[in-house]
Amino acid sequence: MIGLGLIGGSVLRAAAAAGRTAWGATDSTVDAEAAVADGFTATVDVAGALRDAAERDAIVVLAVPLPAVERVLPLVAEHAPNCLLTDVTSVKVPVLDVVGRRLPDARFCGGHPMAGTAESGWAAGSATLFSGAAWVVCVEDDTDLDVWREVAALALDAGAHVVPTNAAAHDEVVARISHLPHLMAGVLAAVGAVGGPLAAALAAGSFRDGTRVAGSHPELVRAMTEGNRASLLPVLDEALGRLGAARGSLASTGGLAATIDAGHEGIRELDKYASAPHTGVRVDLGAPDARVGLLALGERGGRITALDGDVLTGEVR
Amino acid sequence: MIGLGLIGGSVLRAAAAAGRTAWGATDSTVDAEAAVADGFTATVDVAGALRDAAERDAIVVLAVPLPAVERVLPLVAEHAPNCLLTDVTSVKVPVLDVVGRRLPDARFCGGHPMAGTAESGWAAGSATLFSGAAWVVCVEDDTDLDVWREVAALALDAGAHVVPTNAAAHDEVVARISHLPHLMAGVLAAVGAVGGPLAAALAAGSFRDGTRVAGSHPELVRAMTEGNRASLLPVLDEALGRLGAARGSLASTGGLAATIDAGHEGIRELDKYASAPHTGVRVDLGAPDARVGLLALGERGGRITALDGDVLTGEVR
Numbered sequence: 001m002i003g004l005g006l007i008g009g010s011v012l013r014a015a016a017a018a019g020r021t022a023w024g025a026t027d028s029t030v031d032a033e034a035a036v037a038d039g040f041t042a043t044v045d046v047a048g049a050l051r052d053a054a055e056r057d058a059i060v061v062l063a064v065p066l067p068a069v070e071r072v073l074p075l076v077a078e079h080a081p082n083c084l085l086t087d088v089t090s091v092k093v094p095v096l097d098v099v100g101r102r103l104p105d106a107r108f109c110g111g112h113p114m115a116g117t118a119e120s121g122w123a124a125g126s127a128t129l130f131s132g133a134a135w136v137v138c139v140e141d142d143t144d145l146d147v148w149r150e151v152a153a154l155a156l157d158a159g160a161h162v163v164p165t166n167a168a169a170h171d172e173v174v175a176r177i178s179h180l181p182h183l184m185a186g187v188l189a190a191v192g193a194v195g196g197p198l199a200a201a202l203a204a205g206s207f208r209d210g211t212r213v214a215g216s217h218p219e220l221v222r223a224m225t226e227g228n229r230a231s232l233l234p235v236l237d238e239a240l241g242r243l244g245a246a247r248g249s250l251a252s253t254g255g256l257a258a259t260i261d262a263g264h265e266g267i268r269e270l271d272k273y274a275s276a277p278h279t280g281v282r283v284d285l286g287a288p289d290a291r292v293g294l295l296a297l298g299e300r301g302g303r304i305t306a307l308d309g310d311v312l313t314g315e316v317r
Numbered sequence: 318m319i320g321l322g323l324i325g326g327s328v329l330r331a332a333a334a335a336g337r338t339a340w341g342a343t344d345s346t347v348d349a350e351a352a353v354a355d356g357f358t359a360t361v362d363v364a365g366a367l368r369d370a371a372e373r374d375a376i377v378v379l380a381v382p383l384p385a386v387e388r389v390l391p392l393v394a395e396h397a398p399n400c401l402l403t404d405v406t407s408v409k410v411p412v413l414d415v416v417g418r419r420l421p422d423a424r425f426c427g428g429h430p431m432a433g434t435a436e437s438g439w440a441a442g443s444a445t446l447f448s449g450a451a452w453v454v455c456v457e458d459d460t461d462l463d464v465w466r467e468v469a470a471l472a473l474d475a476g477a478h479v480v481p482t483n484a485a486a487h488d489e490v491v492a493r494i495s496h497l498p499h500l501m502a503g504v505l506a507a508v509g510a511v512g513g514p515l516a517a518a519l520a521a522g523s524f525r526d527g528t529r530v531a532g533s534h535p536e537l538v539r540a541m542t543e544g545n546r547a548s549l550l551p552v553l554d555e556a557l558g559r560l561g562a563a564r565g566s567l568a569s570t571g572g573l574a575a576t577i578d579a580g581h582e583g584i585r586e587l588d589k590y591a592s593a594p595h596t597g598v599r600v601d602l603g604a605p606d607a608r609v610g611l612l613a614l615g616e617r618g619g620r621i622t623a624l625d626g627d628v629l630t631g632e633v634r
Contacts, residue, residue, distance in 0.1 A: 192494050194555070197618030202491065209502075210529075
């Protein structure tokens with residue numbers, strides 16, 4: 001595990017709890033010392049940890065913010081170039097690009113566990129952070145499905161279910177369901193704060209819910225939103241268009257039905273997907289159309305919940 | 318109580334639980350029958366209920382959506398013109414205006430309990446809905462403080478604390494901390510739904526929190542947001558300006574620090590107001606500067622928590 005913040009620290013704990021031999025390295029003395037104090041193997045010697053990985057043919061998991069991925073990859077190239085490599089960064093196309101440039105022969109498969117809290121650092125993590133959460137494991141045209149299987153196995157060991165999709169689809173969807181919500185929360189919080197103490201005294205559920213993630217560590221929010229610039233821009237334009245239309249309609253006719261009804265309909269549609277009955281599915285990674293099957297499963301909102309050799313089982317709604 | 322939906326039904330239950338003699342009327346046969354089945358006095362004869370109020374010198378509470386207030390006021394003027402009158406509508410300037418036009422001599426004082434759920438109707442209500450909630454009781458230049466005291470006493474009996482402010486300040490602040498959040502939730506939900514089943518599969522805390530109130534009954538959201546048009550428009554422009562600035566910055570420099578930092582700072586400021594230590598306050602309604610004292614208390618985020626004759630006690634942070 002390279003990086004022992006909230007996500008990396010939680011993966012390390014979860015992997016160890018699943019019986020895997022796991023160790024971590026980080027630039028942060030605070031996080032490394034905290035991990036050691038909690039009984040884990042952790043160091044600030046990233047190169048040394050990578051050499052251990054090469055010796056033991058371990059999976060290298062990059063759990064550093066996107067801007068740091070580029071700095072860590074040369075160390076991976078130098079000390080553990082043949083290890084399976086994955087990451088848990090919140091954007092996938094930029095990581096795919098930088099790995100392609102820095103380590104074109106890497107046995108790489110990107111990942112993204114969809115869990116987190118407003119807290120950060122080793123101390124905020126837990127072995128159960130990923131229990132019941134989605135963990136995206138990317139399927140690109142050239143993904144080695146043996147590597148994919150090992151990364152999926154790690155995610156399942158951590159208590160997550162695996163959602164197969166590709167980097168581009170992932171980044172477009174997380175712009176909608178994570179990065180835009182973080183920006184909107186920031187805007188709401190700033191507009192709310194102009195209301196001063198009276199606003200604080202009157203703020204109820206809608207404001208508290210709508211601004212909750214504005215309390216997240218600004219650097220982490222910047223890393224994920226700025227890192228997803230290409231996918232976030234058109235989504236931000238959609239939001240601006242809808243909000244501008246609401247403004248125009250309120251100013252001209254006084255009506256907000258279109259905005260409010262579209263939102264209500266949207267939440268009903270998403271709830272319908274999320275609450276539809278499950279159907280069991282089975283994907284054989286050895287089959288010639290395995291890649292197509294995985295991507296189709298993800299597109300339909302499906303998930304992999306277990307793995308036995310090359311046979312994946314899961315469900316789709 | 319005129320109107321026995323979520324809010325009116327909850328006020329009726331809370332008033333009865335506090336030992337008051339309370340009865341309700343509504344256009345909704347469903348709500349009236351449900352209230353009667355729960356052991357309350359309720360009818361669809363609004364005029365009759367108002368005549369009872371006039372006979373017993375009761376407080377008349379309008380708990381109907383803003384568009385219905387204008388329709389109910391002529392009945393109040395006809396059957397209970399001398400009763401104390403208040404309302405629990407989510408906007409205050411439009412109610413003040415329509416009462417001024419329809420019932421210029423009313424002994425009126427507007428109110429707004431800041432509690433609710435995504436549900437609506439009698440069945441969704443409860444006697445404890447207002448426990449620990451803020452209940453705005455408006456202080457205008459010409460508010461009769463005897464009327465104000467009686468409305469405040471009802472709010473306190475319902476388990477709420479009273480926040481004194483005027484209608485204009487109320488409407489401006491709720492545009493920031495309630496109406497804009499409802500519109501933003503609608504926009505987020507609509508943009509998220511474009512992501513289809515994969516979006517539903519990956520949506521985590523930030524999206525669920527940010528869209529929670531998009532599930533509210535669209536008619537109620539329309540009533541409160543459209544009813545607060547004058548105050549909501551400039552607040553919506555502030556949000557559009559901030560979101561547009563984020564878009565411009567992301568497109569040009571790739572940076573979102575200004576947006577994210579302002580949101581983080583905003584939430585810290587509001588949290589600071591909300592968590593500062595209390596100081597006890599005392600307002601004598603008989604004093605010549607009572608009105609000024611009440612408004613200053615509200616502006617500082619203060620609240621009234623008890624009432625003994627003309628002496629109010631409360632706290633400010």
